[in-house]
Amino acid sequence: MTLPIVAIVGRPNVGKSTLFNRIAGERIAIVEDKPGITRDRIFSRGDWSGREFHLIDTGGLEFGQADEVTDHIRQQAELAIEEADVIVFAVDGREGITATDEEVSRLLHRSKKPVVLAVNKLDHVKHYDEMYEFYQLGFEAVIPLSSLHGTGTGDLLDQVIAHFPPAMEEFYDNDTIRVAIIGRPNVGKSSLVNRILGEERVIVSSVAGTTRDAIDTPLTREGQDFVIIDTAGMRKRGKVYESTEKYSVIRALRAIDRSDVAVVVLDGEEGVTEQDKRVAGIAHETGKAVLFVINKWDAVEKDEKTMNRFRREVLDHFSFMDYAPILFISAKTGQRVAQVLPMVQEVAEQHALRISTSVLNQVLQDAVMATPPPTSKGRRARFSYGTQVAVKPPAIVLFVNEPELFHFSYIRYLENQLREAFGFKGTPVRLMLRKKNKD
Ligand SMILES: Nc1nc2c(ncn2[C@@H]2O[C@H](COP(=O)(O)OP(=O)(O)OP(=O)(O)O)[C@@H](O)[C@H]2O)c(=O)[nH]1
Ligand SMILES: Nc1nc2c(ncn2[C@@H]2O[C@H](COP(=O)(O)OP(=O)(O)OP(=O)(O)O)[C@@H](O)[C@H]2O)c(=O)[nH]1
Numbered sequence: 231m232t233l234p235i236v237a238i239v240g241r242p243n244v245g246k247s248t249l250f251n252r253i254a255g256e257r258i259a260i261v262e263d264k265p266g267i268t269r270d271r272i273f274s275r276g277d278w279s280g281r282e283f284h285l286i287d288t289g290g291l292e293f294g295q296a297d298e299v300t301d302h303i304r305q306q307a308e309l310a311i312e313e314a315d316v317i318v319f320a321v322d323g324r325e326g327i328t329a330t331d332e333e334v335s336r337l338l339h340r341s342k343k344p345v346v347l348a349v350n351k352l353d354h355v356k357h358y359d360e361m362y363e364f365y366q367l368g369f370e371a372v373i374p375l376s377s378l379h380g381t382g383t384g385d386l387l388d389q390v391i392a393h394f395p396p397a398m399e400e401f402y403d404n405d406t407i408r409v410a411i412i413g414r415p416n417v418g419k420s421s422l423v424n425r426i427l428g429e430e431r432v433i434v435s436s437v438a439g440t441t442r443d444a445i446d447t448p449l450t451r452e453g454q455d456f457v458i459i460d461t462a463g464m465r466k467r468g469k470v471y472e473s474t475e476k477y478s479v480i481r482a483l484r485a486i487d488r489s490d491v492a493v494v495v496l497d498g499e500e501g502v503t504e505q506d507k508r509v510a511g512i513a514h515e516t517g518k519a520v521l522f523v524i525n526k527w528d529a530v531e532k533d534e535k536t537m538n539r540f541r542r543e544v545l546d547h548f549s550f551m552d553y554a555p556i557l558f559i560s561a562k563t564g565q566r567v568a569q570v571l572p573m574v575q576e577v578a579e580q581h582a583l584r585i586s587t588s589v590l591n592q593v594l595q596d597a598v599m600a601t602p603p604p605t606s607k608g609r610r611a612r613f614s615y616g617t618q619v620a621v622k623p624p625a626i627v628l629f630v631n632e633p634e635l636f637h638f639s640y641i642r643y644l645e646n647q648l649r650e651a652f653g654f655k656g657t658p659v660r661l662m663l664r665k666k667n668k669d
Contacts, residue, residue, distance in 0.1 A: 577656025
């Protein structure tokens with residue numbers, strides 16, 4: 231399902247980042263616990279009243295050609311207008327309306343996108359009168375709030391989700407493997423898609439795109455249906471933000487949401503960049519199966535150690551995704567491109583793997599026997615049993631006596647034991663601790 235995108239825009243210092251952190255709050259904290267994940271505090275997920283969404287702080291985006299502050303804000307607003315489903319326009323309730331606020335308002339009005347005006351920095355109810363002036367900007371939803379204290383953000387989110395488009399239906403049946411080809415600009419995504427479609431064993435069906443902003447290509451290979459979710463349809467040539475690398479992350483978000491498997495394309499010539507980490511991190515956090523494809527391998531000067539060196543580089547940067555297989559290919563010459571779809575199929579199967587409770591517990595009991603859980607503060611950690619509660623990705627609940635006695639490193643140990651026994655190649659595995667009630 232495609233999650234709606236909410237973008238926060240506004241001039242500098244009105245409190246966009248503070249508001250972003252407030253809304254993203256808990257999730258950011260959770261994510262930061264995991265070592266190795268880049269947290270740039272520009273993209274996050276939020277949820278409110280059971281509706282999940284992506285949140286973007288456009289203030290954190292860099293725009294190549296912006297010299298003036300107003301240029302910069304205009305570009306943020308344009309990006310929000312293009313990409314967001316709902317725009318949160320933040321202003322400083324203490325300073326009143328500025329010329330820049332008025333200019334942004336005009337742009338937003340012209341776009342006809344739903345806008346919720348967040349009148350920030352009203353830390354006390356007695357300041358709420360300040361908000362009335364902002365009705366002059368012509369937006370219907372005007373919400374007084376304090377991002378600092380967290381007051382008013384609930385009312386803001388009520389308004390935001392009221393403007394969400396209805397949940398979009400997927401047309402593909404459950405057996406169809408949905409593949410997102412993602413990566414930063416110029417790594418060769420389009421070239422790879424074209425190569426795959428040109429493969430002998432692939433039958434491309436002619437069904438047109440099924441959602442409003444992605445071009446989907448359904449195909450069949452040896453009886454297995456796939457759909458390649460291409461982000462090309464979202465490309466708007468000539469826009470200022472086209473040149474910004476972070477823009478491509480927004481494109482990737484949409485595609486990843488709808489996929490089972492994310493094929494993360496890296497440039498073999500250039501190596502791994504921060505941007506790659508951001509894109510791949512999204513696939514990991516959203517629980518998709520992942521396959522790394524190192525493209526342009528034809529252009530890399532190689533000796534017998536090059537492949538291993540690159541593999542190590544990938545592992546260094548993506549230590550939190552060491553489950554993902556790595557393929558070295560050339561979209562240009564076609565080298566190993568024929569292995570991409572079979573590998574996608576393999577990780578998709580692992581992503582949907584269901585382990586019976588009895589088999590699961592044999593493995594877990596053996597693991598606990600071999601290395602018992604730690605003792606801490608004189609209390610002994612005890613594991614009772616585990617059960618798989620979900621697939622895509624596999625999620626396993628571990629019932630224990632005291633969840634807080636189980637450290638990250640021990641959970642990681644159990645995960646490794648499960649991977650050794652069951653594979654789970656290419657898929658994240660979620661392990662969750664629950665306190666077992668005394669019986
Ligand atoms: N009193 C008060 N101060 C706030 C509130 N929200 C943000 N601030 C302060 O305003 C300043 C700017 O906040 P930021 O969140 O960095 O603002 P921003 O809009 O992201 O700024 P840029 O990154 O420059 O675009 C900081 O000193 C915040 O602590 C609020 O609700 N009340
Ligand atoms: N040497 C070499 N060049 C490649 C290979 N694959 C793609 N390229 C080149 O890399 C450039 C970018 O390829 P695209 O397929 O357009 O890359 P993309 O990732 O779709 O780029 P965006 O549309 O900007 O997102 C082009 O000049 C391709 O010819 C490859 O396997 N080897």
